[in-house]
Amino acid sequence: MWLNDREARVWRAHLALHRDLQAVLERRLARDSGLSLADYALLVPLSESPDGLVRARDLATAVGWERSRLSHHLSRMESRALITRETCPDDARGAMVRLTPEGRAAITAAAPDHVATVRRTFLDPLTDADLAALDDIYSRLSAALAAEE
Amino acid sequence: MWLNDREARVWRAHLALHRDLQAVLERRLARDSGLSLADYALLVPLSESPDGLVRARDLATAVGWERSRLSHHLSRMESRALITRETCPDDARGAMVRLTPEGRAAITAAAPDHVATVRRTFLDPLTDADLAALDDIYSRLSAALAAEE
DNA sequence: CCAAGTTTGTTGATGTGTCATCATAAGGTG
DNA sequence: CACCTTATGATGACACATCAACAAACTTGG
Numbered sequence: 630m631w632l633n634d635r636e637a638r639v640w641r642a643h644l645a646l647h648r649d650l651q652a653v654l655e656r657r658l659a660r661d662s663g664l665s666l667a668d669y670a671l672l673v674p675l676s677e678s679p680d681g682l683v684r685a686r687d688l689a690t691a692v693g694w695e696r697s698r699l700s701h702h703l704s705r706m707e708s709r710a711l712i713t714r715e716t717c718p719d720d721a722r723g724a725m726v727r728l729t730p731e732g733r734a735a736i737t738a739a740a741p742d743h744v745a746t747v748r749r750t751f752l753d754p755l756t757d758a759d760l761a762a763l764d765d766i767y768s769r770l771s772a773a774l775a776a777e778e
Numbered sequence: 779m780w781l782n783d784r785e786a787r788v789w790r791a792h793l794a795l796h797r798d799l800q801a802v803l804e805r806r807l808a809r810d811s812g813l814s815l816a817d818y819a820l821l822v823p824l825s826e827s828p829d830g831l832v833r834a835r836d837l838a839t840a841v842g843w844e845r846s847r848l849s850h851h852l853s854r855m856e857s858r859a860l861i862t863r864e865t866c867p868d869d870a871r872g873a874m875v876r877l878t879p880e881g882r883a884a885i886t887a888a889a890p891d892h893v894a895t896v897r898r899t900f901l902d903p904l905t906d907a908d909l910a911a912l913d914d915i916y917s918r919l920s921a922a923l924a925a926e927e
Numbered sequence: 928c929c930a931a932g933t934t935t936g937t938t939g940a941t942g943t944g945t946c947a948t949c950a951t952a953a954g955g956t957g
Numbered sequence: 958c959a960c961c962t963t964a965t966g967a968t969g970a971c972a973c974a975t976c977a978a979c980a981a982a983c984t985t986g987g
Binding site: 834873 | 936
């Protein structure tokens with residue numbers, strides 16, 4: 630029932646690694662570009678979409694957030710003029726989210742440094758074999774997680 | 779400079795996996811025992827310490843938190859009678875944190891189910907070779923992260 | 928010994944995430 | 958069509974995390 634030494638070490642390392650990685654990325658991104666990781670996460674799918682226009686529901690799916698969190702965060706981003714909200718033509722319940730020029734400028738300015746930090750802290754220390762192993766492991770873990778509930 | 783397909787897939791899988799894993803663990807723990815993951819993280823080192831007594835500074839180090847976060851969270855846990863605060867005999871600045879019987883009962887009741895969930899969602903899908911690979915990878919990544927700043 | 932610098936813990940303000948709830952609108956079934 | 962169920966998004970209350978600032982106590986170099 631309890632974890633053996635290696636299990637406990639790997640599990641704790643997983644938690645600690647993610648905690649510290651998140652903290653470093655968050656700090657650097659905020660310092661360099663005034664964006665949070667949450668802002669960045671939303672700006673990526675928006676900037677990749679034609680006209681920077683995505684339905685809120687689809688944005689929630691893309692980033693894996695609950696609708697409530699998305700709604701609150703969009704309000705904050707709207708007040709900073711990174712996005713605007715429009716009505717959805719197909720579905721009167723829906724809301725469309727549009728990337729503003731300021732929003733596009735923000736992600737364009739932030740991305741290179743952010744990607745570089747991800748490289749330095751995560752990808753560079755990994756060999757090709759590591760990457761292949763992680764690719765396999767993560768796909769199995771996410772399948773196991775999907776089975777939960 | 780940009781990530782290739784596999785790099786992007788692994789990086790996004792890493793983020794998504796941790797996000798969803800955290801969400802499942804948080805929900806189950808809260809539902810089954812009324813504790814948050816933050817509560818649990820603090821209760822573990824406290825319950826492992828003789829007399830359930832740990833200096834606040836050392837607790838912060840053990841869980842990797844900033845002092846401010848720890849102080850706020852201890853206040854909330856104190857109001858729920860999970861811990862108490864005492865003066866530190868060696869250092870008049872310090873604060874000692876003591877696990878109450880209620881706190882010990884809470885972690886004792888919560889641990890088996892929580893560990894079982896960690897097994898089901900994280901450890902069970904991994905082979906011995908996976909565990910060995912992760913052990914190695916995580917130690918390299920945490921070294922790289924320590925070099926950052 | 929003393930002044931300067933550091934460590935420890937707390938606090939209040941602010942930004943953020945979650946939960947329960949709500950209003951509105953779509954979809955499905957009789 | 959009417960009815961029930963589901964989906965969508967917003968909101969207010971609350972729990973939580975981060976930041977800057979602070980007070981008190983320890984440490985160190987002169």
